[in-house]
Each structure stands twice: as structure tokens, then as C-alpha cells.
Amino acid sequence: MPFAPEPLDPDDDRPPYEQVASSLGAAIRTRRLAPGERLPSHKELTELFGFARATIQRALRDLEDEGLVVSRKGSGVFVRNRTERPAGLRPYVEQAFASQNVTIDFAGFSSETLHGALQEPLDKIRVGRLTPASIVIRILVPDMSVPQAAPVRREDCADDPRLRERMRNIMIGYARSIRDSVAELSHLGLVPETRVDVRVHSGTQFFKLYVINQADAFFGYYPIKPNKVMAQGEAIEIYDLVGKDTVLFHHSLNDGDSSGGTQQVEQARMWFESVWETIAREFDLDAQ
Structure with missing residues (x-):
């Protein structure tokens, strides 16, 4: 045809x-x-x-x-046969919002990249070019109230509460922005049902994962690199998880039932659900 x-x-x-x-x-x-x-x-x-x-x-x-x-x-x-190739996230997120019911599960360090990828489709909803009936986003991030493997001080690889507080504030800022932007669509009557939930876990997040509409998965590793950041007014040399250098690989249920892509999506969904329902704890963005 x-x-x-x-x-x-x-x-x-x-x-x-x-x-x-x-x-x-x-x-x-x-x-x-x-x-x-x-x-x-x-x-x-x-x-x-x-x-x-x-x-x-x-x-x-x-x-x-x-x-x-x-x-x-x-x-x-x-x-191209793109299943095992690096993939850009933004076009797939925008395409997902053409569906009636949008679901995005994210596991990572701060949700900064997710925040950026959501801006264009949310703008298109505001002007009436996309009209989903529901949006449900789940965000799974590490608990920065407890020591992590990274970020740590570069000089001795030791935990520093100032670094964790900095990362915690970054995570809260992006997660709140996502929640408020999505909730606004419901308040304006543009999307009947919206929900953004955040949970934390005690493990260090060495990779980022997106599961979009339960059909597409994006996976990539955070490299650890030297960095210099400001924390509570002091410049600190650290070993940091660097999200901007993460290469994402795309897998899809559309690849076929017997393909590696289908198995990758199924395993990604299983992993996320298992952590979300067991060791992850609810995180109140407004109680911080």
C-alpha cells in the first residue's frame, strides 16, 4: 500500500x-x-x-x-534500523502526546532532561494543537537525604551533605515545574485528567530510563566525571553524574514480539514497576 x-x-x-x-x-x-x-x-x-x-x-x-x-x-x-542506535528523546515525547492517554515513567537523577522534553508538547496543548484526555507522569529519583555514591568530593570521594542538598534542590525544582505545568492544563480545562507523582529510593541512580506510553523505552548510563560546583556559597571540586553526556538508546514494542526491542521495553516496565511498588517512598514536593 x-x-x-x-x-x-x-x-x-x-x-x-x-x-x-x-x-x-x-x-x-x-x-x-x-x-x-x-x-x-x-x-x-x-x-x-x-x-x-x-x-x-x-x-x-x-x-x-x-x-x-x-x-x-x-x-x-x-x-534506518534504529533499535540499537542512539536516539533523541524529544520527538518521541511529542509524538506520545498525540495519544489520548499519555503515560511517562522516568527514573534518573533529577528529571532535568524530561522537563526540557515536555515543554514543546505542553505548549502545543495550550494552543489546542494536541488534545490528550489524560497525562500521568511518574518520577523516580534517589533520596538525597542519605549518602550517595555520587556526587562526592573529588579530593577524598567522601560524602558532603552540601552536595546532596544542592542536588535535592535541583530535583525538587524540576519536578515541581513539571507537576505545576501539567496541573495547569487540567485547571484550564485542556486535559481532563492529570497526575504527576514523585517517589524516592535510597540507591544511587547510575542510569536514566524513560518508558513512554508503555510502548517505548529509552535507556542510557550517567558517566561520572570531575566537576566544579557551587554549594552553599563555596566552590567544590566533585565527582559528578553528568546527564548531558548520557547517550540514550531506544527500544520499541513496534519492533515485533520476538525482537530484542520488545524484550527491552518489557524488562524496563517490569524494573520500574518493581522499584516503584516496593522500596520507593512517596515524596511530597511541597513539604520541603
């Missing part, structure tokens, strides 16, 4: 090449364009979207830069 893109939003004020890239990217992520499949030709895409050839070429370059497609000279443009 020939590929047919979803109709573009006439109220979308993004440049045409971004609209085309977004449409094709969504088709790739939902497997309407399968891994290894050849995309329609430039001429066909020009006719399908109604934009100039230069617009189509720019959109395809953006998709190639994102790692979603690969261009083969003389053969055309093909969807």
Missing part, C-alpha cells in the same frame, strides 16, 4: 520543511514507514505534501541529521 502522510495542520506556523520533517518522522516512529523501507522519491514527496523540491530536500536532510533516515546514492532515501 503506497505511503500517505497525515494531513498537515493548516494552523502550524513552523517553516514548511519542519512540517514535512515532523510528518515523516512521526510516520517512521509509528512504523508506518518501517525500518529499511525506501521513502517515496523527491518528486512523489513534492506531490504528496504540495511543497517545493527544495523544501523536501531540507526536510530529508534534517531527518538524516536526526539519524532517522540514510541516503544511498542512486537508490534513494531509506529508514
Whole structure:
């Protein structure tokens, strides 16, 4: 069956090449364009979207830069097999909000990256371009009231309560912002049901994990690197968990029942649920 893109939003004020890239990217992520499949030709895409050839070429370059497609000279443009490749989180989060019921489970160090990835889809809900019926987000982070393996002082690898207090404040700031932004959508009558829950556990979080709509998982390790931070007015040399250097790998139930991707998603869901329901403790963001 020939590929047919979803109709573009006439109220979308993004440049045409971004609209085309977004449409094709969504088709790739939902497997309407399968891994290894050849995309329609430039001429066909020009006719399908109604934009100039230069617009189509720019959109395809953006998709190639994102790692979603690969261009083969003389053969055309093909969807990459991305299951074991580094993946960008933001486009998948935005695509998740096109669903009626949005669920995001996050386990990590502070939820800073999640906070950033949520901004665009939440803005689109505010202007009526996305209309989910429910949003449920669960955030699982380490308990910074107890010593952790990191961050620690660089000079002796010792625990420092000032470092833990700094990280605790960072976590609370991002988690509160996520909760308040999502709750606002309910107060405005834009999303009937919203909930953001936060729980803590005593173990150090050496990796970050996202499970989106119970169908896609993103996993990556935090490298530990030297850093210098300000804590209670003093500059301290530390060994830190560095989230910005975390490479995320994407796995999806859409990869097929017998694939490694499906098993990865199932195991990620099992791990998160097991920690959430056993050793994790509720954390009141407003009691701090």
C-alpha cells in the first residue's frame, strides 16, 4: 500500500520543511514507514505534501541529521534500523502526546532532561494543537537525604551533605515545574485528567530510563566525571553524574514480539514497576 502522510495542520506556523520533517518522522516512529523501507522519491514527496523540491530536500536532510533516515546514492532515501542506535528523546515525547492517554515513567537523577522534553508538547496543548484526555507522569529519583555514591568530593570521594542538598534542590525544582505545568492544563480545562507523582529510593541512580506510553523505552548510563560546583556559597571540586553526556538508546514494542526491542521495553516496565511498588517512598514536593 503506497505511503500517505497525515494531513498537515493548516494552523502550524513552523517553516514548511519542519512540517514535512515532523510528518515523516512521526510516520517512521509509528512504523508506518518501517525500518529499511525506501521513502517515496523527491518528486512523489513534492506531490504528496504540495511543497517545493527544495523544501523536501531540507526536510530529508534534517531527518538524516536526526539519524532517522540514510541516503544511498542512486537508490534513494531509506529508514534506518534504529533499535540499537542512539536516539533523541524529544520527538518521541511529542509524538506520545498525540495519544489520548499519555503515560511517562522516568527514573534518573533529577528529571532535568524530561522537563526540557515536555515543554514543546505542553505548549502545543495550550494552543489546542494536541488534545490528550489524560497525562500521568511518574518520577523516580534517589533520596538525597542519605549518602550517595555520587556526587562526592573529588579530593577524598567522601560524602558532603552540601552536595546532596544542592542536588535535592535541583530535583525538587524540576519536578515541581513539571507537576505545576501539567496541573495547569487540567485547571484550564485542556486535559481532563492529570497526575504527576514523585517517589524516592535510597540507591544511587547510575542510569536514566524513560518508558513512554508503555510502548517505548529509552535507556542510557550517567558517566561520572570531575566537576566544579557551587554549594552553599563555596566552590567544590566533585565527582559528578553528568546527564548531558548520557547517550540514550531506544527500544520499541513496534519492533515485533520476538525482537530484542520488545524484550527491552518489557524488562524496563517490569524494573520500574518493581522499584516503584516496593522500596520507593512517596515524596511530597511541597513539604520541603
